[in-house]
Amino acid sequence: MNKEEYFIKQFSNNKIIGDDGAFIDGFVYSMDAFFENVHFKKEWMSLKQIAYKSMIVNISDAIVMNAKPLYALLSVAIPKTYSNEDLKELAKGFKKAAQEFEIEIIGGDTISNEKLDISVTIISKSSNPIFRTGVKKDDFLCYTGTLGSSKKDLEALFKNEKISKKSKFIKPVLNPKFFYEIAPFVTASMDVSDGLFFELERLSKASKIGFEFFEEIDENIGTSGEEYEILFSFNQKNLKKIEKIAKKYKIKLNIFAKAIKGSYKTDAKNHHF
Amino acid sequence: MNKEEYFIKQFSNNKIIGDDGAFIDGFVYSMDAFFENVHFKKEWMSLKQIAYKSMIVNISDAIVMNAKPLYALLSVAIPKTYSNEDLKELAKGFKKAAQEFEIEIIGGDTISNEKLDISVTIISKSSNPIFRTGVKKDDFLCYTGTLGSSKKDLEALFKNEKISKKSKFIKPVLNPKFFYEIAPFVTASMDVSDGLFFELERLSKASKIGFEFFEEIDENIGTSGEEYEILFSFNQKNLKKIEKIAKKYKIKLNIFAKAIKGSYKTDAKNHHF
Structure with missing residues (x-):
């Protein structure tokens, strides 16, 4: 068993946790991390591409459960060195994905950090989820x-x-x-x-x-x-x-x-x- | 304007984003980051205390909007050096807060990282939110x-x-x-x-x-x-x-x-x- 599995096993309701997203009362809730030097290196992609992909990998979870993504919450840890222009590029990536899939970005948290670490929560609706x-x-x-x-x-x-x-x-x-x-x-x-x-x-x-x-x-x-x-x-x-x-x-x-x-x-x- | 404000300003719906949580159709959605060397240093607190506080600061957002927290999603970036015992302690802190406030942990994401970085999303219900x-x-x-x-x-x-x-x-x-x-x-x-x-x-x-x-x-x-x-x-x-x-x-x-x-x-x- 790897560490991720061990950690998840500590929680009792693995039935919900085990899928791409959690289905409860018509809603699907999913959350994925997209961290610098874990999921990407900053030399590989533009900030806009990074933000866009961080959304897409989460939206994907919703789609494969046959759910329509509605809302997104973003937790964005941003290096102190980023300029306002950088922040604008980041925001553009998030907004591009949101527009494309008709999702509303409704909140989240922004903090200063050593590297760019993004977590995205997507709230979706499904009348017929697939597990x-x-x-x-x-x-x-x-x-x-x-x-x-x-x-x-x-x-x-x-x-x-x-x-x-x-x-x-x-x-x-x-x-x-x-x-x-x-x-x-x-x-x-x-x-x-x-x-x-x-x-x-x-x-x-x-x-x-x-x-x-x-x-x-x-x-x-x-x-x-x-x-x-x-x-x-x-x-x-x-x-x-x-x-x-x-x-x-x-x-x-x-x-x-x-x-x-x-x-x-x-x-x-x-x-x- | 600080960088956080500048970043948030890039999104059009500041009305929803500006509060402790976003209120939509009877639900309140809130998300907060709790990162090592940003919100805490590991010498200051036990892993259980860190996990517990990461939940509490999020639950607080729900309560002050007059919402009852129901579900939590956890994005947990964990140092590779952590032992299974460490992971158990972390999980204990999350579960303690969840139990105390009758919240169900329904999913999230676990990844390897250089430091312990937690983001928590809380889904709450409110018939009378306060803004x-x-x-x-x-x-x-x-x-x-x-x-x-x-x-x-x-x-x-x-x-x-x-x-x-x-x-x-x-x-x-x-x-x-x-x-x-x-x-x-x-x-x-x-x-x-x-x-x-x-x-x-x-x-x-x-x-x-x-x-x-x-x-x-x-x-x-x-x-x-x-x-x-x-x-x-x-x-x-x-x-x-x-x-x-x-x-x-x-x-x-x-x-x-x-x-x-x-x-x-x-x-x-x-x-x-």
């Missing part, structure tokens, strides 16, 4: 888009190499419309933030189920984190409906496994930065 | 308890001197029952987190009003932060009712000013650590 616990035997497992580029880009950044401006590591792409439309046919879902293999381990634990892979998945694909693609399961009978919606939104589907009795554990080391 | 904007001309201004000891204790800590185990700086004392009972007679309220003079400046700005002091307030009292006493205003006609409730809960009332036309600004420097 990690819902995978049923014989369901198909699927992830959207392509996996692997974030890991490659992160490795390049560590080697001080340039990466594409369109890198998902810098600017994750979410597909809320696509997901909300397939949601009625989805049995379980989560985002790929730590890497497919690690998310599958969590999904297996939450749904008490194993997976039969259709073909081997390369480690560079399975261990690439910070992808923010969607991992989901669905009853095979809904395959055509989901494919039709994916086509409409030009989303690539990768149906890679079937849920079976048992459990899944990965041997891969968690490379999450 | 900073409500002070009316001729209202009396009042703060609870005594002010000054937190500043003295903080100065002692900086000089490596021991302070009382009962110090409010280590363990703030909130009085929710008292406040919920006087709330129907309160026109505006906030907690004293940065110091009375600075809170009065905020109150003056929010309510567009000035203050006539009954006697001069010593700077050691007016600039002592981290007190978590309650600053509130009320119509003079309710004085007796409030005094009666204060007596019941053994709360000391300090009625120190009357609201007048004008505005209030302090010359004192903000000593907030």
Whole structure:
């Protein structure tokens, strides 16, 4: 058990804590940290990009639970050396994400610190939340888009190499419309933030189920984190409906496994930065 | 304008952001950071005390808005050097505060970091929220308890001197029952987190009003932060009712000013650590 798991285990209500967000009375509450030298280095991204991504990784949690994000609270620890121009750039990033997803920034806290450390709370609404616990035997497992580029880009950044401006590591792409439309046919879902293999381990634990892979998945694909693609399961009978919606939104589907009795554990080391 | 104010000004909805918490549709949302070397040094307090105080300063925001805290989300950045025993102590502090105020910890995020940096989001419910904007001309201004000891204790800590185990700086004392009972007679309220003079400046700005002091307030009292006493205003006609409730809960009332036309600004420097 790693330290994060040990710490979480200290709290009694793991049922709520274990998912991307906590669902209570029609609302989904989620909170994620985005810290300098933990999730990013300041040389890698502009302040606007940092603020934007700190919002997106939180909004992603809401979307994969089939919730519509409404409000955001920001806790922003800012280095004393930042100029007003820097603060403006930071604010621009937060506001860009808020505008794009029609979220209202309603408050938070701003403090002076040695480095830029952001925590974001998103309050969302859902009449039909989707949890990690819902995978049923014989369901198909699927992830959207392509996996692997974030890991490659992160490795390049560590080697001080340039990466594409369109890198998902810098600017994750979410597909809320696509997901909300397939949601009625989805049995379980989560985002790929730590890497497919690690998310599958969590999904297996939450749904008490194993997976039969259709073909081997390369480690560079399975261990690439910070992808923010969607991992989901669905009853095979809904395959055509989901494919039709994916086509409409030009989303690539990768149906890679079937849920079976048992459990899944990965041997891969968690490379999450 | 300081940097915090400049940053907040970048967001359009300052009306919601300006209060202790944001009130929307019967809920109050508040978020506060509690960072190592910003709000505390680890030599000053046990991990349990740190976690406990990080919750209390947030719960305080809810109470002074006449809201009942329900749920908490925790973003906890933890040094890699912490042992499982340390994590247990941290969790104990969070749970102690949660139990005391009947709050459910519903989620959050745990990450590795160089120092212990905590952000807490509290979700509260209120059918009758009290804002900073409500002070009316001729209202009396009042703060609870005594002010000054937190500043003295903080100065002692900086000089490596021991302070009382009962110090409010280590363990703030909130009085929710008292406040919920006087709330129907309160026109505006906030907690004293940065110091009375600075809170009065905020109150003056929010309510567009000035203050006539009954006697001069010593700077050691007016600039002592981290007190978590309650600053509130009320119509003079309710004085007796409030005094009666204060007596019941053994709360000391300090009625120190009357609201007048004008505005209030302090010359004192903000000593907030």
